Amino acid sequence: MHPILTDIRLVTFDLDGTLVDSVPDLAVAVDAALDALGLPPAGEARVRDWVGNGSLKLMERALAHAAGGLPGEALLARAHADFLEHYGRDPGSRTRLYPGVREALDGLRGGGWVLTLVTNKPFAFIRPILAQFGLEDHFALCLGGDSLPQKKPDPAPLLHVAAQFGLSPSACLMVGDSRHDVAAGRAAGFRTLAVPYGYNHGEPVRDSRPDALVDSLAELV
Ligand SMILES: O=C(O)COP(=O)(O)O
Numbered sequence: 001m002h003p004i005l006t007d008i009r010l011v012t013f014d015l016d017g018t019l020v021d022s023v024p025d026l027a028v029a030v031d032a033a034l035d036a037l038g039l040p041p042a043g044e045a046r047v048r049d050w051v052g053n054g055s056l057k058l059m060e061r062a063l064a065h066a067a068g069g070l071p072g073e074a075l076l077a078r079a080h081a082d083f084l085e086h087y088g089r090d091p092g093s094r095t096r097l098y099p100g101v102r103e104a105l106d107g108l109r110g111g112g113w114v115l116t117l118v119t120n121k122p123f124a125f126i127r128p129i130l131a132q133f134g135l136e137d138h139f140a141l142c143l144g145g146d147s148l149p150q151k152k153p154d155p156a157p158l159l160h161v162a163a164q165f166g167l168s169p170s171a172c173l174m175v176g177d178s179r180h181d182v183a184a185g186r187a188a189g190f191r192t193l194a195v196p197y198g199y200n201h202g203e204p205v206r207d208s209r210p211d212a213l214v215d216s217l218a219e220l221v
């Protein structure tokens with residue numbers, strides 16, 4: 001067991017870039033939405049740096065890049081609706097679980113930790129993606145970016161999770177790949193652990209000073 005788990009009863013995982021490499025499917029949907037507007041594709045490498053603040057921000061960044069300026073509200077709404085439609089049709093066929101994830105989730109669940117998931121991704125996509133890997137029953141509670149009025153880096157979703165299980169935030173650990181996870185965790189009073197392999201706008205997540213950093217989630221167990 002990793003020492004960061006001492007006195008921890010509940011672990012909250014981020015999804016994109018932490019449990020799954022979802023950018024290949026996200027990029028296909030972003031590019032389809034851009035194409036519908038006659039705009040050139042963004043491609044995976046750029047989309048990787050735009051993920052992290054939910055699907056509306058993702059499309060806003062894609063349009064700003066393709067059209068050379070912040071999009072108007074109507075254009076953004078149309079592109080976002082297109083993105084959601086395309087992504088909803090196929091949210092997972094190119095998405096892969098990172099090494100060590102299954103071992104970590106199985107080990108923690110078997111060890112009695114409460115497992116929860118807080119992503120900025122829309123809630124509707126969580127279950128289809130988890131189900132593809134047979135992980136849909138591992139989490140006692142999942143929240144999406146649209147589940148509450150606030151999303152990470154706001155601490156509200158994490159405080160909601162701790163309260164649902166009657167736990168003090170100090171008994172909870174946030175595990176994520178981005179500065180938004182570390183910031184939300186710290187602001188909520190959770191302990192924080194980060195992985196360096198995900199999406200953090202092209203910057204090292206280490207710069208956000210998480211309490212611990214692991215190369216693979218298998219190191220948790
Ligand atoms: O959808 C996003 O922007 C990021 O999702 P995540 O919070 O699971 O990393």
Ligand SMILES: [Mg+2]
Binds near residue numbers: 052176178198199
């Ligand atoms: Mg993430």
